[in-house]
Amino acid sequence: MTLSEELRSGLSDRGACVVGYADLSGVPEESRWGYGYGIIIAVELTPCIISGIENGPTPEYYDEYLRVNTLLNSLGEYAEGLLKNKGFEALALTQKxxxxxxxxxxxxxxxxxxxxxxxxxWIGKNAMLITRERGSAIRLTSVLTNCPLEAGIPINGSRCGSCTVCRDSCPGGAITGREWNVEMERAELYDAFKCRKTARERSRRIGVDESLCGLxxxxxxxxxxxxxxLQHKT
Structure with missing residues (x-):
């Protein structure tokens, strides 16, 4: 088993739904702390909880947010520890x-x-990562390392096409509706301040002082x- 396989297996066993490896040489060195490779770790958001936020964030959604963040921190620390035990340098980009x-x-x-x-x-018009398998119903963490992992093929452009559902649904009017490409600035996709302001207003309805929306x-x-x-499977 290669180290890439060992990492993927260990992270999957501990709750990751997707594990990928990136060659970060095209990213400015100061942005990546000088490391050449990255590990991306995704955890799936519980589908029935996501389905329940049509009218705003729920207490269950907030609990899920906390659960997944704790799990992501744990997975990042696991990957960092494994790499260091193998003699490599690594930095888990946890909330700390x-x-x-x-x-x-x-x-x-x-x-x-x-x-x-x-x-x-790829980055959707909502400025979030979108995957073919789960859409954007995931949360992410990453680990930086000098270990030469088996990197995937980068995605440099959007696959959203003419869809504007997220723009039309955004209660804060934060989304521009433009298609992402790797050269774009985030502000060309959405207004982070409008997003956070509206999300905080919506989350306060359930007594939570966080920027939670999820629509x-x-x-x-x-x-x-x-x-x-998933509904068809059940």
């Missing part, structure tokens, strides 16, 4: 490490950047296909 810039509401290296470099999905996750046709497939 990642800082959100107050003026831009952006991070040094978004997890979704690692995800597109690993080829597991663009639910409304995305790729997410809907995923939910419909």
């Amino acid at each position: 490490v990642v800082e959100i810039h107050p003026e831009t509401k952006s991070t040094r290296l978004p997890h979704k950047t690692v995800a597109t470099r690993a080829g597991i999905g 663009c996750i639910l409304k995305c046709p790729w997410t809907q296909r995923h939910l419909e497939k």
Whole structure:
């Protein structure tokens, strides 16, 4: 078993639904802490909870948000530890490490950047990662390393086409409706401040002082296909 296979197996056993590897050489070195490779780890959001946020975030959705974040931190730390035990350098981008810039509401290296470099999905018009298998009903974390992992083929462009469902559904009017490509700035896709302001207003209805909304996750046709497939299976 290669190290890439060992990592994927161990992370999957612990709750990851997708594990991918990225060559980050095309990303500015200062953004990636000087590391050359990245591991993207995805955890699936519970489908019945996502289906229940049509009219706004629910207490169950907030509990899911906390559960998944805790799991992602644990998975990142597991991968970091395994790589270090093998003699490599590694840095898990957990919530303790990642800082959100107050003026831009952006991070040094978004997890979704690692995800597109690993080829597991593209950036949707909602500025979130979208995968063919689960739409955007996932949450992400990433780990940086100097270990030469078996990198996937990067995705450099959107596969949303003419769809504007997320733009039309956004209660904050934060989404521009433009199609993503790897050269775009985030602000060309959506207004992070409008998004956070509206999401916080919606989450306060359930007594939560967080920026939670999730409507663009639910409304995305790729997410809907995923939910419909699961309904047919049951």
